[in-house]
Amino acid sequence: RRAPRRAAFVRVSRTHRMPHARRQLGPLPVALPARAVADACRASTDARFAEALVIEAVQRRATTLTLLHDELYAGPRQRSATLRAGIAAAATGAWSVAEHDLVRLVRRSAVLPTPLLNPELVGPDGVRLPTPDLWFDDVGLAVQVHSHAYHADGDAWTQTVRADSALAEAGVIRIALTPREIRASPDDVLARLERTYLSLRTRPRTAARATPRPVR
Structure with a gap:
């Protein structure tokens, strides 16, 4: 019932649904991540921002898709389109917005089947292999999305190169x-x-085995 006002970078919004579940951050009571993510998505008109935010929150295990769905249906329908977009992106199993963009692109194809996202991959010798971002199981094709933001660091780049080499050593063709x-x-x-x-359909398939990874 109070008039909302701003103070520096703080934006105050009215709500009839005060969060009962809270955490204490020093002197401040703060909402749980699911509510914070949902409110941030509703406050934005940028669907890509919402997709990135929800995917990261789920992948970092700050919250779950179940809790975000609860927030979606418990909160106002007004301006919920961005939140819906974010939840839909995370529900595909994508670990980044770039992966989600690639999945949407693959769905346009009349040639490519539905890929597995981030499956658990095991080589012919039973040793676990690096996780490909997309995996076309019928031909054993791995697709990796290499982001400069996440792989430019020296250690991260070294790990990326080693992961690509490990897939090659197991006979996996990768893009x-x-x-x-x-x-x-x-x-x-x-x-x-x-x-x-199409070129791989005429060749013997790698013996690597993939297991779908459950979406949280």
Whole structure:
């Protein structure tokens, strides 16, 4: 019932649904992550921001899709489109917005089947392999999205190179993509994926085995 006002970077909003579940952050009672993520998505008109926020919150295990669904249906319907978009993106199993963009691109194809996202991969010798971002199981094709933001660091880049080598040593054909080329040249990326997929259909498949990873 109080008039909302701003103070510096703080934006105050009215609500009839005060969060009962809270955490104490020093002197401040704060809402649980699911409520915070939901409110942030509703406050934005940028669907990509919402997708990135929800995916990261779920992947960092700050919250779950179940709790976010609860917030979606318990909160106001007004301006809930961005929250719905974020939940839908995280529900695909994507670990980043770039992966989600790639999944949407693959769905346009009349050639490519539905891929597995971030499956658990085991080599012919039973040793666990690095997780590919997308996996086309019928031909054993791995797709990796290499983001400069996450792989530019020296240790991260070393791990990326080792992961690519481990897949190659197990006989796995892989395609490496960047988020930028997925956004800027989607048709070229899709054509590249389709060409590689079709070429692998005429070759013996790698003995690597994939198990779908459950979405939290």
